[in-house]
Amino acid sequence: MLIPVAxxxxxxVFFMIHLIPGDPARTILGIHATPQRIAILHREWxxxxxxxxxxxxxxxxxxxxxLGPSLYYGVPATTIILQRLPATLWLIxxxxxxxxxxxxxxxxxxxxxxDGVRDHVVRVVPLFGLGMPPFWLxxxxxxxxxxxxxxxxxSGYGSGFFGHLHAMFLPALTVAIALSPVVIRSLRASMLNVxxxxxxxxxxxxxxxxxxxxxxxxxxxxxIPAVTVLGINIGFLIGGTVIIENVFAIPGIxxxxxNSIFERDFPVVQGVTLVFAVMVVLLNLGADIAYATxxxxxxxxx
Amino acid sequence: xxxxxxAVKALIGVAALLVVAACGSSGSSSSSSSSSxxxxxxxVKGGNLTFAAVQDAQxxxxxxxxxxxxxxIFEQIxxxxxxxxxxGKGVKPLLATSYTMSSxxxxxxxxxxxxxxxxxxxxxxxxxxxxxxxxNRKATQGWAYLDSAISSVDAPSPDTxxxxxxxxxxxxxxxxxxFANGIVPNNYGGETENQFYQHPIGTGPFKWDYWHKGSALKxxxxxxxxxxxxxxxxxxxxxxxxxxxxxxxxxxxxxxxxDQTPAWSTVxxxxxxxxxxMFLFPSTQTNxxxxxxxxxxxQDVHVRRAISLAINRNALVKAVxxxxxxxxxxxxxxxxxxxxxxxxxxxxxxxQAKQEMAKSSVPHGFTTTILIPSGNSDYLTISTIxxxxxKPLGIKVKIQQLDPNTANTNFQNQKYDMSLTLWTMxxxxxxxxxxxxxxxxxxxxxxxxxxxxxxxxKATHQAETTTVPAQRQTLYNTVQTGAANxxxxxxxYYSPYPYATTSNVHGFFVTPLGNMHMEDVWLSKP
Numbered sequence: 144m145l146i147p148v149a150x151x152x153x154x155x156v157f158f159m160i161h162l163i164p165g166d167p168a169r170t171i172l173g174i175h176a177t178p179q180r181i182a183i184l185h186r187e188w189x190x191x192x193x194x195x196x197x198x199x200x201x202x203x204x205x206x207x208x209x210l211g212p213s214l215y216y217g218v219p220a221t222t223i224i225l226q227r228l229p230a231t232l233w234l235i236x237x238x239x240x241x242x243x244x245x246x247x248x249x250x251x252x253x254x255x256x257x258d259g260v261r262d263h264v265v266r267v268v269p270l271f272g273l274g275m276p277p278f279w280l281x282x283x284x285x286x287x288x289x290x291x292x293x294x295x296x297x298s299g300y301g302s303g304f305f306g307h308l309h310a311m312f313l314p315a316l317t318v319a320i321a322l323s324p325v326v327i328r329s330l331r332a333s334m335l336n337v338x339x340x341x342x343x344x345x346x347x348x349x350x351x352x353x354x355x356x357x358x359x360x361x362x363x364x365x366x367i368p369a370v371t372v373l374g375i376n377i378g379f380l381i382g383g384t385v386i387i388e389n390v391f392a393i394p395g396i397x398x399x400x401x402n403s404i405f406e407r408d409f410p411v412v413q414g415v416t417l418v419f420a421v422m423v424v425l426l427n428l429g430a431d432i433a434y435a436t437x438x439x440x441x442x443x444x445x
Numbered sequence: 446x447x448x449x450x451x452a453v454k455a456l457i458g459v460a461a462l463l464v465v466a467a468c469g470s471s472g473s474s475s476s477s478s479s480s481s482x483x484x485x486x487x488x489v490k491g492g493n494l495t496f497a498a499v500q501d502a503q504x505x506x507x508x509x510x511x512x513x514x515x516x517x518i519f520e521q522i523x524x525x526x527x528x529x530x531x532x533g534k535g536v537k538p539l540l541a542t543s544y545t546m547s548s549x550x551x552x553x554x555x556x557x558x559x560x561x562x563x564x565x566x567x568x569x570x571x572x573x574x575x576x577x578x579x580x581n582r583k584a585t586q587g588w589a590y591l592d593s594a595i596s597s598v599d600a601p602s603p604d605t606x607x608x609x610x611x612x613x614x615x616x617x618x619x620x621x622x623x624f625a626n627g628i629v630p631n632n633y634g635g636e637t638e639n640q641f642y643q644h645p646i647g648t649g650p651f652k653w654d655y656w657h658k659g660s661a662l663k664x665x666x667x668x669x670x671x672x673x674x675x676x677x678x679x680x681x682x683x684x685x686x687x688x689x690x691x692x693x694x695x696x697x698x699x700x701x702x703x704d705q706t707p708a709w710s711t712v713x714x715x716x717x718x719x720x721x722x723m724f725l726f727p728s729t730q731t732n733x734x735x736x737x738x739x740x741x742x743x744q745d746v747h748v749r750r751a752i753s754l755a756i757n758r759n760a761l762v763k764a765v766x767x768x769x770x771x772x773x774x775x776x777x778x779x780x781x782x783x784x785x786x787x788x789x790x791x792x793x794x795x796x797q798a799k800q801e802m803a804k805s806s807v808p809h810g811f812t813t814t815i816l817i818p819s820g821n822s823d824y825l826t827i828s829t830i831x832x833x834x835x836k837p838l839g840i841k842v843k844i845q846q847l848d849p850n851t852a853n854t855n856f857q858n859q860k861y862d863m864s865l866t867l868w869t870m871x872x873x874x875x876x877x878x879x880x881x882x883x884x885x886x887x888x889x890x891x892x893x894x895x896x897x898x899x900x901x902x903k904a905t906h907q908a909e910t911t912t913v914p915a916q917r918q919t920l921y922n923t924v925q926t927g928a929a930n931x932x933x934x935x936x937x938y939y940s941p942y943p944y945a946t947t948s949n950v951h952g953f954f955v956t957p958l959g960n961m962h963m964e965d966v967w968l969s970k971p
Contacts, residue, residue, distance in 0.1 A: 165850035169857065171503070172505055173511045176866075177888045183585050216658060217504055217639065227659055282690050290698050297698040298691050299684065300660060392686040392695075394660035402500075402659075407850050 145424045152420040153205075153413060157198055158410050160404070167407040183371075188194060188214055190409075192399040201413060211410030213415040215403070222354040223419060224396060230300050231384055231395035237311050238318035239377060245323050250330035251357070255414075257335060265331070269324035281317045281390040297394040314391040318384075322376055332364040367438050375431030378423045479631020488952065492968035493680045497692040497701035501659050501685040505625045509579055509587035513959060516624055518683055521664055521963050523627030523647035525557060526574070526606075527618050533729060533780045533957030536618045536873060540569070540628055540648065541606075550613035551910055557604040561660040563630055564652035571600035572818045576631040577648070578608075578621075580638075591872065592840050615912045619874035650964035651674040659685055670964070677952075677967035694944055696721065702968070703953065704945040708851050709767045711945055720948045725769055725941040726955040729778045729870035734815075734831070734935040738895040740862050746931055747805035752863075753791040753935035754798035755834050762938050764821045764830060769943070773936035776882060776928045780957035781875050783908075783921040790929040790936045797838065802838050816861040818849035820889035824865050859893050865937075866892070879905045879924055885931075896933035 167183040169176050185191045189200065204211055210220040253265035272280075289297045301310030337343065338361060348362050387399035396415050403411040435441045454481055502515035507523055510516065526541035541555040541930035552764045561569040575598045580590045594614035599607040608618065620626070648671065651664035665680040685699065688691045689708045695701040697718075699855060706717060707723075715723040734756070736743040743749060758772035774790035777783070804807055815831065817824040825846070832842045842863075847855065857862050882892045883901050891897065901924050910922035929936070942955050952965040 163848075163851075164854060165848065166854055169854050170850055171511070173853075174857075174866075175511050180585070215503060216644075217506075218658075223658055226657065230660075278688075282694070285691070285694050285698075290694060297695045297700045298686065299700070343685075389688050390691055391692055392684065392688065394685065396658065398687070399659060404799070406848060 144419065145428075147191070147420070148419045148424050149417060152200075153201075156416040157201060157413055158194070160407070160409055161194055161197070162235055165407045167409065168407040170215065170408075188212075189279060201410075210414035213403075213408055213411050215406045215408040215411070220408075220414045223399065223411060224414050227394055227396045227399045228418065230393050231381075231397060233300075233307055233311050233320065234314055234381055234384055234387065234393060234395060237270050237308075237315035238380070239287075239373070240324060241315050241319035242322040242373075246326040246330055247321075247362075249251045250327050250334060253327070253331045254334035254338060261342050262331075265327065269320075270328055272320035273324040274440065275320075277317055277321055278386050279376060279431060281314065282389060284313045284317060285391075292312065298390075299394055311393070314387050314393060318380065318387055322373075322380065326369060326373055330365060330369040333368045334361060337361050337364045340364075367434060369431050370430055370437070374426060374433075377427055381419055381426070454811045461574075461891045477807045481619070488674075488677045488941075488967040489969055490677050490967070491679050492966065493682060494678050494703065494950070494963070494966060495695075495701045496681060496683045496703040496705065497686045497695050498683050498705045500687055502656075502662055504642065505645050506587075506638070507629075508589075510583035510589075512660070514683075517959060517961055518626070518662060518664070519645065519647075520624050520649070520960055521651040521681070522645055523629060524623065524647045524649050525622050525624065525627050528958050529622055529958050529960055531809035531954065531956055533727075533870070533873055534782045536622045540574075544618075549898075551610045553608045553610070553617065555606045555608070557606060558621065558671070559604060561648050563646050563648055563667045565646050565667060567630060568605040569628060569648050571606045572603075572631045574598075574606045575600040575627055577628045580629075581625045584625070588623060591620040591623055591625065591877070594620075599728075613910050613912055615872040615909060615917060616872065619872040619876075623872050633705075640691050643827055645714070650738065650798055650962075651681060655678065661685065672964065673782055676964035678712040678963065681963050693945075696947060699947070702947045702950050704712050706943055707766065707945045709769055710867070711941070712767060712769055715945050721947050722948055722950070724944045724946070724953070724955070726944065727780050728940065728942045728955075728959070729780045729957045730867060730940050730942075731773050731776075731778045731869075732827075732865065732867045732940070733773075733892075735856075735861075735864050735894050736890060736932075736934065737861050737863070737893070738897075738933070739858055739859055742805070742807045742811060743862070745806045747766050747801045748807060749932040750791060751798045751805060751838055751937075752835060752840065753932045754794050754801060755838055756831060756935055757793040757834060758938055759793070760830060761827055765772060765826050766938065766940055770938045770940040773939050774929070775919070775925045775936060776934070777875055777878065778870070778939050778957075780872060781870055781878070783875050783918050785918075785922045785925045788922075788925040788929050791932055797839060810841070812841040812843070813862045814843045814845045816841075816845050816847065816852055816855060816864040818852040819846040822850065827865060857893055859890065859895065866934075873958065875921055875924075876905075876909055879908070883924060883928060892934065894933055898927050898931055898933075901927035901931075 166181065168181040171184065172180055189260060198254045201211065210224065212218070213220045213223050217221060249265045253262045256262055285297055286295045295313050296310050299310055343356070343360060346356055384395055385401050387393070387400040388395045396418065399411065399417045403415065447584055472576040498514055500514055502513040502518050503516055504510050505519045516623060524540050526539060527536040530537050530686065538560055540561060542558050544555045546553050555569060557569070557574065576596050578592065582589050582595060594610050594612065594617065595608055596611045597609045599605060608617070629641070632645055635644065646652070650667055650670045650672070652667040654663040654665045656662040661682050661684045663680055663682040666676055666678065670676065686695060692701065692704045693707055693711060696704040697966055712723060715721055736749050738744045762768060764769045772792060774792070775785060775788035815828050817828055828844045831845065855861055856866065871877060877941060879886045881889045883896060883898070883905055885891045885895055885897045903961050904920045904923040908917045911917055911920065942959065944953070948955055949969045951967050951969060954965065955961050
């Protein structure tokens, strides 16, 4: 699955980025561009060759683990992408963890008293998170927690494990606030579904205490559809980190992608797209595995 | 029934995470509540300055790079024989201490400063100077054109350098002051050019530490720097913070000490913010409206003059710069030598604009397009204002926004009707701008307008080879007056360089050409 998807994505992106007007040589040269200088750079970068032969060169390089040189920075694209990847991975994982930590208890609270006050509050309030533009929310959080309360650094990535944990909290929170409403709702719905099932009534009548009832029976069954929802949303997230990275000055690959498109840094654009494609496929794979782990029926069906 | 205590326990878990994260690492949110105007007495040695920049640098190769963010960083590493004075109008000795000129004006002999070392301990000699200038002359895609008058460079003795010219060349010292002629070790110290520029070495106040691309670039003090007592700072870190709001918040939160180009709309409030200094350094930046004379009716001088007369420059300064600038009256900015204050650059005058239109080839108006890069809110504001200002003349303007790379390409290929553009000087001499802007044979085709006034072109060429200042002034007056009367571009406004710093930063100064001497900067104790 991984290989045809990755291949297809790179094919589309390669041709798209090369066919839009614009020229990396002009980015570098700016107002000092002359036809001679542009020609020299094109020859250096192989951009004067036919598109097909450029694509074949690209494929050949990939098979040897080389993504080509960054036209803007002049160092291998792989180096730059690998330098910037960890920041985005941190953001995504951290945001997912926070989203789960927020969503599960809130969904439980909502489902425990269906149509009660708590249920309505939990269903409505997170919608604000869905509606607020992330860049605005991000700036607000920075203003409140970094400037006024001075609890967190204003932006950036930090250094060291605890440095990252500290610096990335606000950006991850911003993302989680946007992610949670959907997860809460789907988790709540599936919990209500499960609560009405016969095996729950059976377990209660057997005298299973609330604690174990919840963990063993309700959550495990309810979480399965929510995992799928979460997986799909994280997939969208991977492409959507650009804004958060911009606001919080996080040196991630979302920003790298955006800048590289503007600069027409072809090898980096192609490289980052490949990375995105691989991440999304791996994520779906991960969701499938989680599914199988949680639901033995799926396991035994195979 | 779901046990409520489980839910509560989970919520406590989230709260715990919050607390852990908050107490996590050492607070980098150091308080910036230093008493304002504290001690501006003797400079204090030590400290790290964080400079929040609009974008990352591109490369440290001084001979090929045009990107300002790279230039302003590597200017702290490499130095030149002469450097720009603080008013931007002249040069003063730096790595050279004096020079003599032959009577035919084609040979310059420079005496090098004694006791200068590279940051790796090796002494700087004329061999390094010859190598560096020759490297720039050879750079096929960079700044070589500024050295095009040089025929050869000799190093007859370790502290003498001789430059032979093909013809008398007035801008030589100014050309030598450009960073592309910065002095690096002979033969790149044995490395290849590419290897060298990954961790370059120079004679400047700071030396290489690291560059995490897209994140931060750090330089540390060069302990072997020749100017005694400097630099004061232990290190300078440039961080990549593209969002205007974030840079501002970093400044207020104490995470950065310098905010590069805060948004114009925030300048007024920054001026009245305690603990912040809001600087508006005079710059050589000039904004223009270019007319493509290959497209009708812009070959008609009356049309160009009419449009230029219909533009209310004060309105633009107010709307875009929030008042922090002034209308332009000349192709040259005031900070450039030989700027003519009395240049008759056209200013807002609707009556005269209508008169020009009546005299033109299209008295009833016409439809045209203005090309701008997308995502540039300043340019969009200017274009919208112009749209309404040109309506009374019967000129209907369509605004065409293209992605920046495409817009730039089209502009340079002259695929446009009108377009907004700007210039900042790279050398303290008008020659570079003059040749770029008014000479149709210069490769830039008169700033991509195809403007051709033979008298103006002739004056530009003569001013290059005359070394007498009074004569150059007369010639450049001809150029400026001619360009203004022909209105080949509408000169819009001059704007300063906005920088905001925390009040404990002292000695921070930006020349009109954009150079910063970070060796003069020091931080007072909070």
